[in-house]
Amino acid sequence: MDQSEALQILKSGRSVFLTGQAGSGKTYVLKEYIKFLRDKGKLVGVTASTGVAATHLDGMTIHAWTGMGILDNLTKKDLKKIIKKKGVSLRIRNAQTLIIDEISMFSAGQLDIAEEIIRYARGTWEPFGGMQVVFCGDFFQLPLLIDVEWNQWESLHIIRVLGKSLNQKFVILQNSIAIRIKTILMF
Ligand SMILES: Nc1ncnc2c1ncn2[C@@H]1O[C@H](COP(=O)(O)OP(=O)(O)OP(=O)(O)O)[C@@H](O)[C@H]1O
Ligand SMILES: [Mg+2]
Numbered sequence: 261m262d263q264s265e266a267l268q269i270l271k272s273g274r275s276v277f278l279t280g281q282a283g284s285g286k287t288y289v290l291k292e293y294i295k296f297l298r299d300k301g302k303l304v305g306v307t308a309s310t311g312v313a314a315t316h317l318d319g320m321t322i323h324a325w326t327g328m329g330i331l332d333n334l335t336k337k338d339l340k341k342i343i344k345k346k347g348v349s350l351r352i353r354n355a356q357t358l359i360i361d362e363i364s365m366f367s368a369g370q371l372d373i374a375e376e377i378i379r380y381a382r383g384t385w386e387p388f389g390g391m392q393v394v395f396c397g398d399f400f401q402l403p404l405l406i407d408v409e410w411n412q413w414e415s416l417h418i419i420r421v422l423g424k425s426l427n428q429k430f431v432i433l434q435n436s437i438a439i440r441i442k443t444i445l446m447f
Contacts, residue, residue, distance in 0.1 A: 263288065263351065267385070287316055299356060303356055304355060305355040308321065308361040332369060353381055358388065359393075
């Protein structure tokens, strides 16, 4: 799959997990997509799991975007406090798409917290409050996944890494060792 195919899939509005080897142009594709959305006047949450990765996209950390900060568990009280922050709940409610780059640095538990905040702010039970989510990253660096082959990769392992909020069907669009960018549709 090349970059333009990946971009086409993103433009279809499906939620996607974009992966591929280091330097394959994942972040570049995200930037193109962000530009596309903004040109259409759409609001997009541009985030990454680390400050450095966020700067590459001119975005903010997912911790700041969701207001979750460094929480590693979320009580009802935390949730209410976070939602009261005007900036946070407004941007969550208005965003059409949420992008998280370098997702491999984010833990399954943290992802669940982010997802719960988003769902709560948007007042719906749909995963991520029904918005398009684009996860991007390289899981090959994780010891957990080092021995996993491409064609075994799908169900078990990604779900294990990403946590219970994503315990849903994944469809891998292309699954050949030769591809540089791999796009996985979610939900
Ligand atoms: N189509 C392209 N045209 C011009 N430059 C590109 C293109 N695709 C990628 N690049 C450049 O190649 C370099 C690596 O791309 P990028 O940072 O997007 O890769 P990545 O897959 O996100 O890597 P990492 O896994 O390290 O995050 C960057 O400098 C980027 O600007
Ligand atoms: Mg990158």
